[in-house]
Amino acid sequence: MRLVLFGPPGAGKGTQAKRLAEGHSLVHLSTGDLFRAAIKAQTPLGQDADRYIRDGRLVPDEVTNGLVAEKLDEIGHTDFVLDGYPRTIPQAEWLMNHLAEQDAPLSAVISLVVPEEDIVRRLSRRRTDKETGAIYHLDFNPPPEDVPADRLLHRSDDHPEAIQTRLGEYHRETQPLETFFRERSRFVEIDGTGALDEVQGRIGEALAEVRGLGGV
Ligand code: AP5
Ligand code: MG
Numbered sequence: 001m002r003l004v005l006f007g008p009p010g011a012g013k014g015t016q017a018k019r020l021a022e023g024h025s026l027v028h029l030s031t032g033d034l035f036r037a038a039i040k041a042q043t044p045l046g047q048d049a050d051r052y053i054r055d056g057r058l059v060p061d062e063v064t065n066g067l068v069a070e071k072l073d074e075i076g077h078t079d080f081v082l083d084g085y086p087r088t089i090p091q092a093e094w095l096m097n098h099l100a101e102q103d104a105p106l107s108a109v110i111s112l113v114v115p116e117e118d119i120v121r122r123l124s125r126r127r128t129d130k131e132t133g134a135i136y137h138l139d140f141n142p143p144p145e146d147v148p149a150d151r152l153l154h155r156s157d158d159h160p161e162a163i164q165t166r167l168g169e170y171h172r173e174t175q176p177l178e179t180f181f182r183e184r185s186r187f188v189e190i191d192g193t194g195a196l197d198e199v200q201g202r203i204g205e206a207l208a209e210v211r212g213l214g215g216v
Contacts (some may be wrong), residue, residue, distance in 0.1 A: 001026060001207070002104060003081045004185075006177070007112035009166040010119040010126070011192050012199060015135050016112065017083040019200050024207070027075045030083040031064055033133065034071065054156050056165030058173060061090045069098065077104040087174040096184055108210045109181045110203055112192035116167065123163050127152040141196060186210060 001024060005013045014030060021028035035053060038046030045063065052059045068085055077099070086092040099105055114122075125138040130153050136143040143152060157166065181187040188206045192199055 001079055001081075001107040001210075002077075002099070003107055003207075004086070004109040004181075005081055005083045005112065006109050006174075006181070007192060008114065008116075008119055008170045008174075009163065010123040011112040011114045012122075012196070013083045013112060015141075015196060016199060016203060017081050018133075018135070020081050020203065023204075025079060027078070027080040028083060029068070029071055029075075029080055029085070031059075031068065031085040032083070034067055035059060054162065056157050056162035056169065058087060058169050061088055061094070065091060065094045068095070072098070072102075077102045086177065087170075089173075089176060089180060092177050092180050092184075106185045108186040108188055108207070110206060111178065111181075111187060111189045112199070113189055114192040118193060119167070120163060123158050124160070126158055127154060129153075186213075 003020070003026065005017050005020070007013055014033070017028050017030065020026060032053075035046065035049040039050045039053070040046070045067070048063065049059045058064075064085065068082075068091075072080075082095075086095050096106075122137060122140070125140075127136045127138060127143060128134070129136070129143065129147060129151055131151055134143075135141075136152070157163075178187065188210070190199065190202045190206060
């Protein structure tokens with residue numbers, strides 16, 4: 001399966017993409033994670049991306065598409081779940097053309113729908129394990145007691161100003177992709193509220209339907 005996991009910041013894309021990747025043997029490609037790894041390694045790409053990410057602005061399309069092209073080539077365009085990509089019309093157009101050239105069309109776009117007040121609550125108390133990449137929430141999905149506190153990161157873009165900028169970027173640049181994907185792929189909306197397992201169950205049901213329709 002070739003999937004896009006779509007939704008606003010904090011919708012649970014990373015959380016559910018990890019579960020999908022494990023459960024369905026898909027490669028998980030998160031542009032946010034790739035940028036953060038480049039920032040940590042202090043590569044030129046990371047230094048460039050850091051200026052945008054800190055403030056909650058989108059990294060330019062050419063940079064982002066270049067990174068995704070490289071990773072898709074590496075994995076051979078097989079089974080993947082894209083998380084946080086594409087997020088602009090030019091990115092989506094590039095991806096659809098690129099996949100068509102490789103004869104590897106998308107199976108579906110799964111859109112997680114979560115109200116804005118939940119998003120702010122989710123992002124402000126998120127923590128990430130810097131060693132394993134596991135995503136936690138201090139109230140809704142607390143880290144196990146044996147994970148030391150100094151391993152838990154508060155992301156540089158999870159402060160109130162950057163969260164508002166990210167939401168603004170989402171409404172302006174990313175939300176218009178809904179219409180694009182409804183016309184160009186199979187677009188499935190999933191209620192992203194409720195327990196993590198419930199959301200996972202809903203995605204599983206939707207994928208079973210996609211499979212039944214021959215969309216694998
Ligand atoms: P990115 O890392 O993709 O951030 P994002 O889209 O803002 O999304 P998040 O990672 O914040 O949220 P998520 O949906 O993954 O939710 P999560 O599972 O963590 O991008 C960061 C930045 O990189 C961008 O702002 C931009 O600068 C740049 N960038 C990345 N891709 C780009 C692109 N394509 N083009 C240009 N620039 C790009 O969950 C959030 C919290 O909620 C966690 O604490 C989690 O435990 C909790 N949670 C999850 N599910 C539930 C649930 N069901 N109930 C309660 N809590 C839950
Ligand atoms: Mg994420």
